[in-house]
Amino acid sequence: MRLKSSYLFAAGLLGAVVLYFVIAGIFGGGGEKAGQAKANTAQRSDTPTVQVVTAPEIVREYTVNLRGRTEAARAVVVRSETAGVVAATPVAEGSYVRRGAVLCRLNVDAREATLAQARANLRSRELQQKASADLAEKGYRSQTQLLQDQANLDSAAASVRQAEIALEQMNIRAPFDGVFDRRDAEIGTYLSPGQACGTVIELNPLLIVGDLAESDAGKVKVGATATARLVSGETLSGRVRYAARDADAQTxxxxxxxxxxxxxxxxxxxxxxxHIGAGTGPAHRVPVSALVLDADGRQGVRHVLPGDVVAFTPVTVLEETPEGLWISGLRGEARVIIVGQSYVAEGQKVKVAAAR
Structure with a gap:
């Protein structure tokens, strides 16, 4: 029996509807999953990625770093004690001298003759006093005369000592080992008492002096070890011998x-x-690029806490080395952000990648 064309049309229409729903079920479910996947990808793309380095905590000596300058430990203007004309300058200006070296020698004039006369008088008084003592033992000299002769002998001895000192004052000597840094008198110069022959400076030990900021003043103690790198390339080591208690009124x-x-x-x-030692404490070494400023202008680093959450910690720079900065302020092992730290905020969740 042949079906009518209307039946065939209805059956075809029904089949088309069934086929539509089958296809919609297949592709519609896949589209929903794809949409969910896209949403998850978009959500993941909103979480920034940062690169970190792991900085362990190390106990390290703290140092106070400042600019300084070298100074002579002592600088003395050597002056004449008597009057006279400079007869010789045995030491070259700028040369090293030992304590007692003659820097300027004055003309002795009649001082040698004065000393010779005083010594002759002393010998005479000695003989006179001896003769008086012998006579006194025999009863031919009174005790008063004996005491007078002894006084004359003592006076003669004092005159000799005075003449010796006056003669020695012709030699103007270095008061300590050092450098004869500057000559103020040449041969032929007349020096009155108190006028300068020259200046002697002591360079060993050498002083390195600096000015501590108020924030560092309490960290430096007398006796602390210190090193200094001079602009000439030399490195010196020593100890703090003086730390002022009163601040400069201007600075x-x-x-x-x-x-x-x-x-x-x-x-x-x-x-x-x-560089002056200021005790020991925990420190971390980080790259220079890790330092950032927070909204309040504080210098610090951003690091990642457990749970991949960003935190900011203010730090103090202890020392700058070719390998990086030594800082204090962090505690324990820290994952310090070195790439992306300027684009994340405190409390923000991030994806963490190791530094390349």
Whole structure:
């Protein structure tokens, strides 16, 4: 029996509807999953990625770093004690001298003759006193005369000593080992008492002096170890011998002096980078690029806490080295952000990648 065309049309329409729903079920479910996948991908793409380095906590000596300059430990203007004309200048200006070296010699004039006369008078008084003593023992000289002769002998001895001192004052000598840095008198110069022959400076030990900021003044103690790298390339080591208690009225800084051994005779007046020990404590080494400023202008680092959440910690730079900065302020092992730290905020969740 042949079906009518209307039945065939209805059956075809029904089949088309069934086929539509089958296809919609297949592709519609896949589209929903794809949409969910896209949403998850978009959500993941909103979480920033940062690169970190793991910085372990290390116990390290803290140092106070400042700019300084070298100074002579002592500088003395050597002056004449008597009047006279300079007869000789045995020491070359700028040369090293030992304590007692003659820097300027004055004309002795009649001082040698005065000394010779005083010594002759002393010998005479000695003979006179001896004769008086012998006569006194025999009863031919009174005790008063004996005492007078002894007084004359003592006076003659004092005159000899006075003449010897006057003659010695013709030699103007170095008061300590050092450098005869400047001559103020030449041969033929007349020096009155108190006028300068020249200046002697002591360079070993050498002082390295600097000015401590108020924030560092309490960290530096007398006796603390210190090193100084001079602009000339030399490195000196020593200890703090003086730390001021009263600030400079103009700069509000505190003077500190380090006495350092100076076998190479480094010069006075050189600029120096001074590093003074200030105890020990925890420290971390981070790249210079890790430092950032927070909204309040504080210097610090951003690091990642457990749970991959960003935190900011203010830090203090202890020392700058070719390998990075030593800082204090962090505690324990820290994952410090070195790439992307300027684009994340405290409390934000991030994806963490190791530094390349």
């Amino acid at each position: 509000r800084t505190y003077r500190v002096e380090v006495a350092a051994s100076n076998p190479g005779q480094a010069r006075s007046g050189l600029s120096a980078a001074l």
